[in-house]
Amino acid sequence: MLVVACIKQVPDTTQVQIDPVTNTLVREGIPFIVNPYDAHALEEALRLKDRFGFRVAALSMGPPNAEATLKKALALGVDEAILLSDRVFGGADTLATSRVLSEAIGRLNLREKVGIVICGKQTIDGDTAQVGPGIATRLGYTQLTLVDRIEKLDPLLGRITVRRKLEGRHETVEAPLPVLLTVVRELNRPRYPTVPMRLESAEATVQVWSNRELQLDQEGIGLKGSPTWVSRIFSPERQKGEIVGDGAADPAGAADLLVDKLLSRDLLVV
Amino acid sequence: MKALLIGEYRQGKLLDTTYELKAFADRLGADSVMLLVGSDSELPKYDGTLYLADAAKYGEYNPDQHKQLVLQAVEKENPDCIVFVHSSYGWDLAPRVAVALKAGQVSEIVALNEGAYEVNACNAKLRRTVTPKSGRCVLTIQAGAFTPSGEPQGTPQPERLELSGTASAIEFVGYEAAEQKGVDLSKAEVIVSAGRGVGKKDNVPVIAALASALGGELGASRPVVDAGWVDHSHQVGTTGQTVSPKLYVACGISGAIQHLAGMKKADFIVAINKDKDAPIGEIADVLVVADVMQFVPAFTAKCAR
Numbered sequence: 001m002l003v004v005a006c007i008k009q010v011p012d013t014t015q016v017q018i019d020p021v022t023n024t025l026v027r028e029g030i031p032f033i034v035n036p037y038d039a040h041a042l043e044e045a046l047r048l049k050d051r052f053g054f055r056v057a058a059l060s061m062g063p064p065n066a067e068a069t070l071k072k073a074l075a076l077g078v079d080e081a082i083l084l085s086d087r088v089f090g091g092a093d094t095l096a097t098s099r100v101l102s103e104a105i106g107r108l109n110l111r112e113k114v115g116i117v118i119c120g121k122q123t124i125d126g127d128t129a130q131v132g133p134g135i136a137t138r139l140g141y142t143q144l145t146l147v148d149r150i151e152k153l154d155p156l157l158g159r160i161t162v163r164r165k166l167e168g169r170h171e172t173v174e175a176p177l178p179v180l181l182t183v184v185r186e187l188n189r190p191r192y193p194t195v196p197m198r199l200e201s202a203e204a205t206v207q208v209w210s211n212r213e214l215q216l217d218q219e220g221i222g223l224k225g226s227p228t229w230v231s232r233i234f235s236p237e238r239q240k241g242e243i244v245g246d247g248a249a250d251p252a253g254a255a256d257l258l259v260d261k262l263l264s265r266d267l268l269v270v
Numbered sequence: 271m272k273a274l275l276i277g278e279y280r281q282g283k284l285l286d287t288t289y290e291l292k293a294f295a296d297r298l299g300a301d302s303v304m305l306l307v308g309s310d311s312e313l314p315k316y317d318g319t320l321y322l323a324d325a326a327k328y329g330e331y332n333p334d335q336h337k338q339l340v341l342q343a344v345e346k347e348n349p350d351c352i353v354f355v356h357s358s359y360g361w362d363l364a365p366r367v368a369v370a371l372k373a374g375q376v377s378e379i380v381a382l383n384e385g386a387y388e389v390n391a392c393n394a395k396l397r398r399t400v401t402p403k404s405g406r407c408v409l410t411i412q413a414g415a416f417t418p419s420g421e422p423q424g425t426p427q428p429e430r431l432e433l434s435g436t437a438s439a440i441e442f443v444g445y446e447a448a449e450q451k452g453v454d455l456s457k458a459e460v461i462v463s464a465g466r467g468v469g470k471k472d473n474v475p476v477i478a479a480l481a482s483a484l485g486g487e488l489g490a491s492r493p494v495v496d497a498g499w500v501d502h503s504h505q506v507g508t509t510g511q512t513v514s515p516k517l518y519v520a521c522g523i524s525g526a527i528q529h530l531a532g533m534k535k536a537d538f539i540v541a542i543n544k545d546k547d548a549p550i551g552e553i554a555d556v557l558v559v560a561d562v563m564q565f566v567p568a569f570t571a572k573c574a575r
């Protein structure tokens with residue numbers, strides 16, 4: 001059985017800055033990382049490999065530089081890594097993204113039966129949480145979102161029991177394979193690559209599939225196949241609280257000013 | 271323009287966010303009909319057609335069947351948009367419906383802008399405007415972003431929906447309540463909360479020390495609780511406690527809407543964050559731009575003098 005982890009390379013949004021003049025994202029110098037939720041998806045796939053001996057494939061759609069992300073997945077122990085990259089895939093919204101990813105999964109399934117696809121619950125740059133469910137619906141797989149624990153997996157019976165993390169409660173459900181899971185951070189703690197694994201993976205190559213391989217009708221992919229488009233990215237206007245002192249350069253001085261502020265409002269009992 | 275609103279019913283109760291769907295439709299200037307998998311015993315106050323399916327029969331959540339029910343209502347009403355709340359329910363169900371209809375989807379809308387939708391990006395530091403090109407679209411709205419202007423009113427005209435025996439692949443096994451124990455923050459006068467910016471579990475005592483120097487309690491954002499740094503009973507926000515202290519100090523907390531929902535009623539809010547553009551600055555009275563681990567010990571020392 002093949003387990004597929006879908007991983008997206010995203011800009012590290014905690015380091016994103018806004019250009020005060022143009023009010024848009026400053027892209028230069030922002031490091032790219034694996035979408036944090038996808039690191040947990042990958043880890044869970046590797047744990048299934050450790051426990052059951054399944055093969056694991058990592059799949060990513062993105063520009064050529066996303067190869068770096070897949071290299072890391074190889075270093076962690078995935079058996080194959082596939083980058084879906086082609087100009088005609090560019091500008092895709094979630095509908096078009098799930099079209100390409102599900103086609104690729106369909107192709108892998110012809111070689112080896114896919115039992116489980118694992119996605120992050122959402123990305124930190126697009127944040128839509130639509131891609132996983134989109135893949136499940138297209139492939140007709142059972143969809144289980146917000147999974148924080150795999151309780152039981154019976155590959156022979158082809159059934160899985162998972163716990164889903166909902167508002168203020170958990171829900172346990174059982175479902176038949178093949179399934180698509182979208183996972184939350186509580187699921188596991190991702191491993192780090194060891195030095196020997198890193199060295200070994202230096203040899204391994206990332207397969208790149210373009211639309212020559214997938215042969216998708218251009219109407220359904222990329223910009224053309226995308227029913228939504230982002231017309232503007234901007235920084236929301238807000239009234240800001242007063243900034244007290246220079247806390248970075250002079251913490252003690254800022255602390256004095258803050259103490260005064262709280263005293264003047266009778267909020268400090270000294 | 272016509273909107274199909276998907277109400278939400280959970281553990282035997284109609285959720286208030288159902289009324290936010292109507293507020294959203296009103297702000298869109300759309301006519302609306304509603305669908306609810308719920309119960310006759312608690313119908314929403316709503317003037318208009320209510321497609322009602324029985325939760326006793328179709329489950330409070332049974333994705334395959336609920337999707338079929340939504341598609342049935344879409345067939346009957348031919349709406350321009352189908353609107354969900356961006357809760358775990360809408361989260362799971364909306365994309366199923368969108369893909370089945372080959373419709374575009376916009377997730378977690380926070381505002382409207384001349385026919386386009388605004389959504390947050392990058393931890394709410396940025397907003398983006400998304401425009402659907404497809405005729406029909408699926409939308410999810412952020413809970414709390416579109417509040418009804420007054421008390422909800424009206425009497426729905428229910429129309430029953432039934433499915434002809436589509437079994438679901440997913441079997442519900444059980445619910446488990448999140449643990450409830452520990453402190454009651456709702457009565458605290460001072461709360462000092464730790465966010466992800468605190469960095470690691472070992473740093474939490476530094477924040478707790480400030481809380482006790484100020485004579486208050488320790489609070490926390492959800493990631494800090496999820497990581498096991500602080501017990502869930504200290505969590506502030508939509509899935510934690512709602513608090514209204516005189517003083518709230520947010521240490522390394524970005525100010526996500528779900529956190530704000532739990533503490534925005536505080537009288538005076540101090541935020542300590544290394545990012546001067548963090549959204550918490552929007553509601554804080556004062557902001558100290560600093561590394562929490564450098565600033566908090568200095569501040570604690572002065573408070574405890």
Ligand SMILES: Cc1cc2nc3c(=O)[nH]c(=O)nc-3n(C[C@H](O)[C@H](O)[C@H](O)COP(=O)(O)OP(=O)(O)OC[C@H]3O[C@@H](n4cnc5c(N)ncnc54)[C@H](O)[C@@H]3O)c2cc1C
Binds near residue numbers: 398
């Ligand atoms: C600023 C901005 C705003 C956008 N707004 C919208 C919008 O409102 N509506 C819309 O339809 N599209 C929108 N898009 C496009 C959308 O984000 C991209 O199409 C993206 O490829 C998939 O969506 P996501 O990042 O939201 O993924 P999500 O649906 O949040 O991702 C869920 C999971 O799917 C998997 N996954 C997602 N993308 C990939 C990938 N490329 N390769 C491998 N696995 C993947 C990962 O496991 C991930 O954790 C927006 C994009 C940007 C940059």
Ligand SMILES: Cc1cc2nc3c(=O)[nH]c(=O)nc-3n(C[C@H](O)[C@H](O)[C@H](O)COP(=O)(O)OP(=O)(O)OC[C@H]3O[C@@H](n4cnc5c(N)ncnc54)[C@H](O)[C@@H]3O)c2cc1C
Binds near residue numbers: 464508522563
């Ligand atoms: C359905 C749902 C329910 C939720 N319920 C809740 C809830 O009840 N409560 C809740 O809190 N969240 C809740 N969340 C999560 C919420 O969306 C946010 O993810 C969460 O509040 C973010 O926590 P944070 O601010 O601690 O972390 P982050 O958003 O990661 O912010 C960390 C902040 O710390 C700053 N920082 C980093 N390092 C330092 C440093 N060294 N010094 C100073 N500052 C630093 C950063 O600039 C950033 O602003 C919910 C989410 C969902 C989807």
